[in-house]
Amino acid sequence: MPCLEWLDPGTEERGWWEEEKKEGGVKWMQLEHRGPYFVPLYEPLPEDVQFYYDGKPFKLSLATEEIATFYAKMLDHEYTTKEVFQNNFFHDWRKEMTSEEQEIIKDLDKCDFREIHKYFVDKNEARKALPKEEKQKLKEEADKIQEEYGYCIMDGHREKIGNFKTEPPGLFRGRGEHPKMGMLKKRIMPEDVIINCSRDSKIPEPPEGHRWKEVRFDNTVTWLASWTENIQNTLKYIMLNPSSKLKGEKDWQKYEVARRLKDVVHTIRAQYRRDWKSKEIKKRQRAVALYFIDKLALRAGNEKEEGETADTVGCCSLRVEHIQLHPQLDGQEHVVEFDFLGKDSIRYYNKVSVEKQVFKNLQLFMKNKDPTEDLFDQLSTNFLNRHLQHLMDGLTAKVFRTYNASITLQEQLKALTNPEDNVAGKLLSYNRANRAVAILCNHQRSIPKTFARSMQVLQEKIDAKKKQVEEAQEELKKAEEEFKDKSDAKAEDNVEKKKKLLKRLEEQLAKLNIQATDKEENKQIALGTSKLNYLDPRISVACKCPVLLHLQLGTKQLELPEGREVLGQGRVLRHQRGLCRNRRFVPVEEDHQEVLQHLPTPQLPPGPGHLHLLLLPKLPVQPERVPGAPAGSPVRCWGSHSMRFFSFLMEGNGP
DNA sequence: GGGTAGACTTGAACCGATCCTC
DNA sequence: GAGGATCGGTTCAAGTCTACCC
Structure with missing residues (x-):
């Protein structure tokens, strides 16, 4: 059976996504929405909950009190132990105080927020302990808001909005050693908000007594509303949910660019190798x-303004202090040791053996430089991307990340998956392939707080299961001896029974062991980001080996073209345990592959022998169409990344 | 070609709902 | 049914990249 290469150029005909392309950067023809949902105004603390200054109760003005609650809520967070956070908070807080308050409150160390903190902790607990009916009522209220503000109409379709609420006021939580952490994030008012919609739509009403900053009719952008936040003075947007057609198409285009890179990557690699010896240092x-x-x-690694953000770097902004050169290390030659903080202040640490010419160049770039100077002092991301654009249309630095992530998944799936494995084994292989990508992209997570405990519990289960297996082995031995003595049907039956039991227990033990391995290997690695942003879902379908097609339906909707059925769903699966022991996976039989064949490229191979596993965690519900939408307009499916992708594929090939 | 505002993607942390085990 | 674990969605910070100015 030939392997379907993700990266082989497709021979498919022109697709709907090309046909529908709008001219001149136009993103939509119709956009109607309700505007953002504004978070509720501040509710004052009850009289008996007090702030103390220098040991004595002190009644704060409403505005000052509100900001005090932001700090109080964070008392058990590490942030409030940081000096920068404390200083920024106190500085901004004092600015908002009345002159009377300013006169008295001069020292943060004398401020006691503990009672306020306790009030919010208790309130939270009380909310969790609410009777079922009360909780249901709250949920219904939230759902109503979601219904009302959470959707817009774009080109005849009801689309989910990603973030329809304005960000609430609070204290800025910058990551890493952010110089602005603790600063006051101000409340967003309608007067701060620019609305974007279509001219002929029903323009959203601002809350009573307010007006919008501006109403715009710009269909060359995708945002519905925007405002400028006060910490970094940058724009914030209200945009569509990733499940929307607009985002889905963009996602698909991203993977198409990455696939195109495959055809030229060898030329590009050959060229940059030649450039290592260029006479121009900039080129080198x-x-x-x-x-x-x-x-x-x-x-x-774009340039960043110093002092405005945490000190993090990417490739072009690496400094001399971020690498160390080792002519020899651990039996390898020309080793570069990287140690720097990347995006979100996540540490990148790696020792890599590089080509001799690269090593020599690095020595040259570092010569006579201070540790704090730029390694690539003549290079900017702009310059690099312009060069890449010249090599391939649409090529930028980040395409390499997508390309390398996706091709790593493809190669690892091929190398790791064993068609003979059971579901748990296949899942382990899939996760391992996914993990290889996460390691490549340095996607880390903090070790879950409950990790040690849950690992211990799992180990205890394994030990107990081992004991059961041993006991079952003993019992089988006994039964066999009994059968030897008696040789009757009952004894024979008993042997068979004991054999079955032993087999089942051994399988359970194997599964637990796989789980433990998976868990341990995944301790500090975050798989979600790569799954969501870097892995072309078609790879999960198109590999030669049995695959897991990761379709995340969420709680949302799916309508398959007529004549095709939903492959499985959480609730059904629970009743099908005999058929498939794993709650989340259902083996897809031959006839189901028809659905998979709707992937535009590459096509699935025909013929038996392929077991595809679909991940369909939740029950799909009825699809929604906007009343009056033209017949045959695309069916939209909602869910996260992979499903998003699937959804527009269905549209293109649907009825 | 450098600088920058604006638009959009990527990212880890957080949190509530659901699931699983006892 | 309680309680802990896990899942999946949400949040919002922090990146990338383009268009446009000079």
């Missing part, structure tokens, strides 16, 4: 940087 720097971006999946 570009070539070495590109090598790192390609080989190590580093981010581009």
Whole structure:
């Protein structure tokens, strides 16, 4: 059976996504929505909950009190132990105080927020302990808001909005050593908000007594509303949910660009290798940087304003202090040791053996420089991307990350999956392939707080199961001896029974062991980001080996073209345990592959012998169409990334 | 070609709902 | 049915990249 290469150029005909392409950067023809949902105004603390200054109760003005509650709520967070956070908070808080308050409240150490903190903790507990009916009532209220504000109409379709609420006021939580952490994030008012919609739509009403900053009719952008936040003075947007057609198409285009890179990557690699010896230092720097971006999946590394954000870097902004050169290390030659903080202040630490010419270049770039100077001092991401654009239309530094992530998944799936494995084994292989990508992209997570405990519980289960297996082995032995003595049908039956039991227990033990391995290997690695942003879902379908097609339906909807059925769903599966012991997976039989064949490229191979596993965690509900939408308009499916992708594929090939 | 505002994607942390086990 | 674990969605910070200015 030939393997379907994700990256082989497809021979498919022109698709609907090309036909529907709008001219001149136009993103939509019709956009109607309710505007953002504004978070409720501040509710004052009860009289008996007090703030104390220097040991004495102190009644704060309403505005001052509100900001005090922001700090009080965070008392058990590490942030409030940081000096920068405390200083920024106190500075901003004092600015909002009345002159009387300013006169008295001069020292944060004398402020006691504990009673306020306790009030919110208790309130939270009380909310959790609410009777079922009360909780249901709250949920219904939230659902009503979601219904009302959470959707818009775009080109005749009801689309889910990603973030329809304005961000609530609070204290800024920058990541890492952010110089602005603790600063006051101000409340967003309608007067701060720019609305974007179509001219002929029903323009959203601002809350009573208010007006919008501006109403715009710009269909070359995708946002519905925007405002400028006060911490970094940057724009924030209200945009569509990733499940929307607009985002889905963009996602698909991203993977198409990555697939195109496959055809030219060898030429590009050959060129940057030549450029390592260029007479122009600038070119050499570009070539070495590109090598790192390609080989190590580093981010581009735009320049950042000093003192405005945490000190993090990417490839082009690496400084001399971030690498160490070792002519020899651990039996390898020309080793570069990277140690720097990347996006979100996540540490990147890696020792890599590089080509001799790269090593020599790095020595040259570092010569006579201070540790704090730029390694690639003549290079900018702009310069690099312009060069890449010249090599391939649409190529930028980040495409290499997508490309390398996806091709790593494909290669690892091929290498790791064993068609003979059971579901647990296949899942382990899939996770391992996914993990290889996460490691490449340096997607880390903090070890879950409950990790040690849950690992211990799992180990206890394994030990107990081992004991059961041993006992079952003993019992089988006994039964066999009994059968030897008696040789009757009952004894024979008993042997068979004991054999079955032993087999079942051994399988359970194997499954537990796999689970433990998976869990341990995944301790500090976050799989979600790569699954969501870097892995072309078609790869999960198109590999030669049995695959897991990760379709995340969420609680949302799916309508398959007529004549095709939903492959499985959470609730059904629970009744099908005999058929498939794993709650979340259902083996897809031959006839179901028809659905998979709706992937535009590459097509699935015909013929038996392929077991595809679909992940369909939740029950699909009826699809929604906007009343009056033209007949045959695309069916939309909602869910996260993979499903999003699936959804527009269905549209293109649907009825 | 450098600088920058604006638009959009990527990312880890958080949190509520659901699931699983006892 | 309680309680803990896990899942999946949400949040909002922090990146990338383009268009446009000079």
